[in-house]
């Protein structure tokens with residue numbers, strides 16, 4: 049039996065469902081028959097995936113700030129969730145340089161509020177807490193970071209995600225370790241790509257905006273290497289983890305999990321730009337390396353041996369397939385195709401891809 053059948057009829061609480069990954073996850077879980085409650089700020093961008101998927105009609109849609117404990121607690125207790133997925137965050141590296149306090153308050157105290165709400169919500173049996181691969185202190189090693197490597201970060205975003213990991217660890221050791229019929233895990237994934245991301249300062253949406261407007265695309269760090277993966281791969285990992293925490297919490301409670309691509313998907317910003325721009329005619333690629341650009345790590349990738357061996361999870365899409373599905377999604381969306389059917393078909397294809 050497919051492990052995802054477990055979600056049918058269950059109550060699931062997702063923070064950050066108006067964002068890129070959260071909208072995919074909320075849609076996917078509602079397709080699986082879960083009763084989804086989403087808690088987040090308003091969708092930030094025009095043509096958001098949240099709107100395109102009609103999620104306000106598919107999930108119990110709550111606008112609220114995760115830093116407001118009373119509001120999170122009230123929403124969570126009302127939903128009586130079996131599962132909680134925490135994705136809400138200030139997720140943009142460059143914005144973290146402009147507004148470090150917003151980043152720390154959201155990603156650290158906001159995350160702490162969600163943990164506190166879970167602590168006081170007895171229905172929750174499984175919590176998946178999303179941080180980032182940037183939580184690891186980046187030593188520019190050529191090998192992958194493992195779950196017990198040192199935490200830390202040179203920029204406010206990375207630092208906030210390292211702090212979020214420490215907050216998780218404290219809650220686990222203080223409150224969740226011995227809670228009956230309950231399991232939790234923190235997850236670290238890398239740069240995800242896929243249809244519907246509209247964020248600023250992320251490479252795929254930047255390329256799509258250039259394609260939509262017939263403009264050139266300018267790359268600041270063409271040689272930076274990233275572990276690109278299709279958004280469905282880590283989301284599938286989060287759901288597999290959630291299900292295993294629900295079914296057998298003691299075996300894996302309180303641990304960290306990396307969900308990255310296999311090592312052949314570690315490619316440069318220029319590679320992904322070339323892969324995506326091939327789908328449109330005549331998009332010019334310009335390189336502009338600013339001298340005073342804020343620090344961005346050159347190399348960071350994850351070891352995924354633990355999730356492979358202990359959860360039986362494996363990335364399904366290689367780099368080419370991830371880029372192909374991402375480009376196809378935007379191309380069909382630009383042609384006016386039905387986004388719900390398009391996204392549903394992509395999920396079906398992913399699930400039938402061994």
Ligand SMILES: NC(=O)c1ccc[n+]([C@@H]2O[C@H](COP(=O)([O-])OP(=O)(O)OC[C@H]3O[C@@H](n4cnc5c(N)ncnc54)[C@H](O)[C@@H]3O)[C@@H](O)[C@H]2O)c1
Pocket residue numbers: 063064065066067068069070087088089090091112113114115134135136137138139140154158178179180181237238239240241247
């Ligand atoms: N997209 C990536 O490549 C990537 C890579 C690694 C980790 N992550 C992590 O995955 C998670 C989801 O990322 P995403 O790409 O979907 O981000 P996103 O920016 O698209 O969405 C962020 C979501 O968080 C919500 N949010 C922000 N501040 C909030 C607040 N104060 N109160 C309530 N909600 C708030 C937003 O409303 C939105 O729903 C984040 O934790 C992010 O750090 C993302």
